[in-house]
Amino acid sequence: MKIRLPKETWLLIILAIVAVLIGIRSSIFFSAENLLDLIKGSTVIGICALGMTFVAMTGGIDISVSAVIAGVASIIGNYMFRSGNSFFNNVIIVFIISAISGAVFGAINGILIGKLKIPSIVATLGTLAIFKGVLFLITKGYWVNRADLPEWLKSLSLLTVFGIPIQIVIFFILIIICWLIMKYTTFGRIVYAIGGNSVSAIRIGINVDRVILYVYILMGILSGIAAFVHTTIMVGVDPNSFTGFEFKVIGAVFIGGVAITGGRGSVFGAVIGVLLLAVISNGMIIARIPIFWHQIVTGTVILLAISFDVVQRKRFESRLTKIDVAE
Amino acid sequence: MDNKCFLRIDNISKTYPGVKACDSISFEIMKGEIHALVGENGAGKSTLIKILAGVEKPDAGSGIIIDNITLPSFQNAIESVKKGIAVIFQDFSLFPNLTVAENISFSIEMEEGQKFINWRKINKRAKSSLKEVGITDIDVDIPLESLSIAKQQLVAIARALILNVKLIIMDEPTSSLTKGEVDNLFRIINELKARGITTLFISHKLDEVFKIADTITVLRDGKLIGTYIKNNLNEQKLISLMVGREIDFVKKSGSMTGDVLLDVRSITKKGNFKDISFKLHKNEILSITGLVGSGRTEVAKAIFGLNIPDSGEIYLKGKKVRISSPETAMKYGISYVPENRQQEGLIMGQSLRRNISISVLRQLRDKLGFLNFRKEKAITNEQIKALDIRAYSIDMLVKNLSGGNQQKVVVGKWIATKPEILIIDEPTNGIDIGAKAEIHKLLQGFANAGMGILMISSELPEVLAVSDKILVMRRGKITAEFNINEATQEKIMGKALSSA
Numbered sequence: 001m002k003i004r005l006p007k008e009t010w011l012l013i014i015l016a017i018v019a020v021l022i023g024i025r026s027s028i029f030f031s032a033e034n035l036l037d038l039i040k041g042s043t044v045i046g047i048c049a050l051g052m053t054f055v056a057m058t059g060g061i062d063i064s065v066s067a068v069i070a071g072v073a074s075i076i077g078n079y080m081f082r083s084g085n086s087f088f089n090n091v092i093i094v095f096i097i098s099a100i101s102g103a104v105f106g107a108i109n110g111i112l113i114g115k116l117k118i119p120s121i122v123a124t125l126g127t128l129a130i131f132k133g134v135l136f137l138i139t140k141g142y143w144v145n146r147a148d149l150p151e152w153l154k155s156l157s158l159l160t161v162f163g164i165p166i167q168i169v170i171f172f173i174l175i176i177i178c179w180l181i182m183k184y185t186t187f188g189r190i191v192y193a194i195g196g197n198s199v200s201a202i203r204i205g206i207n208v209d210r211v212i213l214y215v216y217i218l219m220g221i222l223s224g225i226a227a228f229v230h231t232t233i234m235v236g237v238d239p240n241s242f243t244g245f246e247f248k249v250i251g252a253v254f255i256g257g258v259a260i261t262g263g264r265g266s267v268f269g270a271v272i273g274v275l276l277l278a279v280i281s282n283g284m285i286i287a288r289i290p291i292f293w294h295q296i297v298t299g300t301v302i303l304l305a306i307s308f309d310v311v312q313r314k315r316f317e318s319r320l321t322k323i324d325v326a327e
Numbered sequence: 328m329d330n331k332c333f334l335r336i337d338n339i340s341k342t343y344p345g346v347k348a349c350d351s352i353s354f355e356i357m358k359g360e361i362h363a364l365v366g367e368n369g370a371g372k373s374t375l376i377k378i379l380a381g382v383e384k385p386d387a388g389s390g391i392i393i394d395n396i397t398l399p400s401f402q403n404a405i406e407s408v409k410k411g412i413a414v415i416f417q418d419f420s421l422f423p424n425l426t427v428a429e430n431i432s433f434s435i436e437m438e439e440g441q442k443f444i445n446w447r448k449i450n451k452r453a454k455s456s457l458k459e460v461g462i463t464d465i466d467v468d469i470p471l472e473s474l475s476i477a478k479q480q481l482v483a484i485a486r487a488l489i490l491n492v493k494l495i496i497m498d499e500p501t502s503s504l505t506k507g508e509v510d511n512l513f514r515i516i517n518e519l520k521a522r523g524i525t526t527l528f529i530s531h532k533l534d535e536v537f538k539i540a541d542t543i544t545v546l547r548d549g550k551l552i553g554t555y556i557k558n559n560l561n562e563q564k565l566i567s568l569m570v571g572r573e574i575d576f577v578k579k580s581g582s583m584t585g586d587v588l589l590d591v592r593s594i595t596k597k598g599n600f601k602d603i604s605f606k607l608h609k610n611e612i613l614s615i616t617g618l619v620g621s622g623r624t625e626v627a628k629a630i631f632g633l634n635i636p637d638s639g640e641i642y643l644k645g646k647k648v649r650i651s652s653p654e655t656a657m658k659y660g661i662s663y664v665p666e667n668r669q670q671e672g673l674i675m676g677q678s679l680r681r682n683i684s685i686s687v688l689r690q691l692r693d694k695l696g697f698l699n700f701r702k703e704k705a706i707t708n709e710q711i712k713a714l715d716i717r718a719y720s721i722d723m724l725v726k727n728l729s730g731g732n733q734q735k736v737v738v739g740k741w742i743a744t745k746p747e748i749l750i751i752d753e754p755t756n757g758i759d760i761g762a763k764a765e766i767h768k769l770l771q772g773f774a775n776a777g778m779g780i781l782m783i784s785s786e787l788p789e790v791l792a793v794s795d796k797i798l799v800m801r802r803g804k805i806t807a808e809f810n811i812n813e814a815t816q817e818k819i820m821g822k823a824l825s826s827a
Binding site for chain 2: 183184185186187188189192193195196197199200201202203204205206263264
């Protein structure tokens with residue numbers, strides 16, 4: 001029984017099945033409180049996954065995301081701490097600073113990868129180390145405490161819109177924006193095109209270097225916003241708390257159906273990937289599975305998802321070259 | 328008929344490190360004509376096309392003259408497109424992951440500076456452009472990669488048309504097409520001509536060149552030999568102009584063939600081939616021919632262990648065998664030179680010596696198990712001499728060799744294993760006529776020395792020149808078997824097109 005449904009639909013079905021299975025096991029899973037908490041907890045990874053989708057679509061990867069978030073979080077943490085009660089210590093300015101700092105980090109990646117043509121995995125591995133190092137130099141490992149942060153931040157962290165936490169609202173808005181970019185702007189289609197065949201892209205006159213720069217800047221901006229959202233959740237900044245972050249982001253994006261070589265996938269797929277990982281994590285906590293199993297399970301899920309995708313592609317490709325044998 | 332000149336190529340030269348790809352080439356392309364560009368590999372055709380596409384810049388002193396304006400070069404691909412030139416490279420330069428409509432409309436959307444995509448407009452534009460090339464049944468909303476190669480090529484042409492093209496340049500447009508698809512393509516080219524659109528195409532298939540071209544320009548070793556009206560030439564003359572010497576395909580002297588090496592009985596594989604039986608003898612060249620997609624390569628791969636049949640038997644020198652992998656096949660003395668030499672036959676980024684020695688690494692070990700480089704050099708030089716491979720050093724990268732020499736490297740790699748049975752798939756695809764003749768001579772030499780050769784080929788002149796026996800396949804089955812003395816092109820084509 002071969003049903004030809006888009007990958008995203010299959011993912012939703014799997015997500016629903018897993019959720020139902022967990023819900024049967026434990027009644028607290030489907031409570032509004034738990035679900036909202038779950039989604040709120042995945043917004044930071046989710047926003048980064050949006051950016052990572054663009055990057056992966058060009059066939060690249062950004063391993064430095066954890067360092068970028070830590071960096072932006074430290075920057076705004078310090079800013080809020082130092083500007084104390086000044087007028088300039090308000091949500092709009094801090095949000096803008098997050099976005100711009102993220103963009104700067106992203107631009108560094110973009111120049112290394114787009115202009116200098118360093119393979120993305122090498123470049124971002126390098127910037128991961130460098131950003132982390134510079135960060136440590138500046139913060140010396142100290143974090144910014146709740147007490148040192150402004151009141152507006154504390155109120156923002158609890159803000160809800162029709163009962164939905166503000167962080168989820170921001171995530172949702174960003175999902176829509178990214179989806180619109182990918183589907184309805186020339187820029188988005190150029191990103192797809194580059195992932196599909198970068199040589200053809202050059203041949204029809206696309207300035208591939210510049211587009212790649214923009215893609216990494218976009219990734220940086222989204223990482224910056226993710227740092228902002230993270231700060232509103234934690235109301236504190238611990239620069240060491242982001243280790244291993246890139247693993248979840250990248251894993252989610254690939255579960256969501258973005259091909260390793262780029263050119264295929266969607267924003268929705270990445271979001272479902274994020275939710276799937278969050279649901280599985282949540283399920284394991286509820287089921288009281290010991291914490292050291294969590295990473296094993298998450299890793300296995302990611303591997304299975306990617307293998308499934310690879311096997312499907314191979315089968316699709318072999319079907320393309322069939323001989324029409326006479327009877 | 329408007330006889331004005333559309334584009335003049337004026338003294339174009341292009342030098343790469345170590346080689347002058349184009350040397351002061353000048354000729355004219357007239358409006359509305361079908362102009363063929365022929366020449367051996369390395370003659371400079373692809374480089375010239377890249378310059379016209381704006382993807383490469385020629386040396387100083389070169390000029391492209393359009394509408395009486397002389398340009399030293401095109402700054403980039405977009406400038407070339409703006410002048411009305413559309414180049415369709417052999418890989419079509421399309422995006423497999425985007426939809427058909429997107430592929431067609433992409434360039435023009437970019438040219439118009441559109442920031443946002445209106446999907447309905449794109450689909451409508453694409454549909455009307457496809458209608459111009461006579462396609463009304465393709466769903467424009469599906470990914471391009473679901474289409475056959477022939478349909479993808481039409482999409483590439485539709486894309487050129489939407490840009491108000493005045494000159495379409497095609498590089499080897501028929502290399503992946505069946506005969507019906509070739510006829511369709513030629514019909515479209517003639518329709519374009521009727522609309523005043525000029526076509527320039529590169530081709531190695533001289534019979535097709537004579538069928539459709541008005542004018543033929545010949546390049547040799549980077550220089551222009553001349554531009555001729557088709558009716559003033561015939562195939563023989565054209566070949567000698569391309570090559571600078573007279574070439575005759577030497578027909579195989581009807582030599583005696585020896586014992587049965589390979590006996591294939593009724594092998595069948597679902598979706599690939601059905602009920603295939605034949606015998607290959609020592610000293611024999613057995614060709615399997617037929618249209619693209621008839622299952623010949625699938626059969627060849629089955630004998631090499633790459634495409635194991637569902638049923639049937641294979642006997643090697645009288646003993647029943649099961650060839651379950653290429654490694655097993657090699658143990659039985661079978662070698663396979665694949666159709667797609669760049670993807671399946673060579674490691675492009677590696678040197679000549681590495682590519683040749685890779686099949687016999689075990690023989691190159693010394694007592695401690697390390698690779699003996701002197702032995703590697705000896706084996707490489709042996710093959711270079713035997714096959715007359717032209718390279719300036721055994722360390723040079725294989726990707727810098729011409730197509731003919733690359734093919735010789737693949738052959739050399741497999742001959743080094745001293746096979747008893749050589750399977751060779753499209754031995755001279757994309758290779759110029761001089762190198763073709765050399766490879767044919769080599770194959771005949773191997774056969775005379777005792778090898779049994781199974782050759783897959785779509786080129787009938789080649790098949791008739793080289794084979795002792797010819798099998799014709801159609802849609803996965805063998806439709807005819809001919810001895811060389813009773814075979815003609817018409818008979819073979821007849822059996823390739825129908826099973827009657």
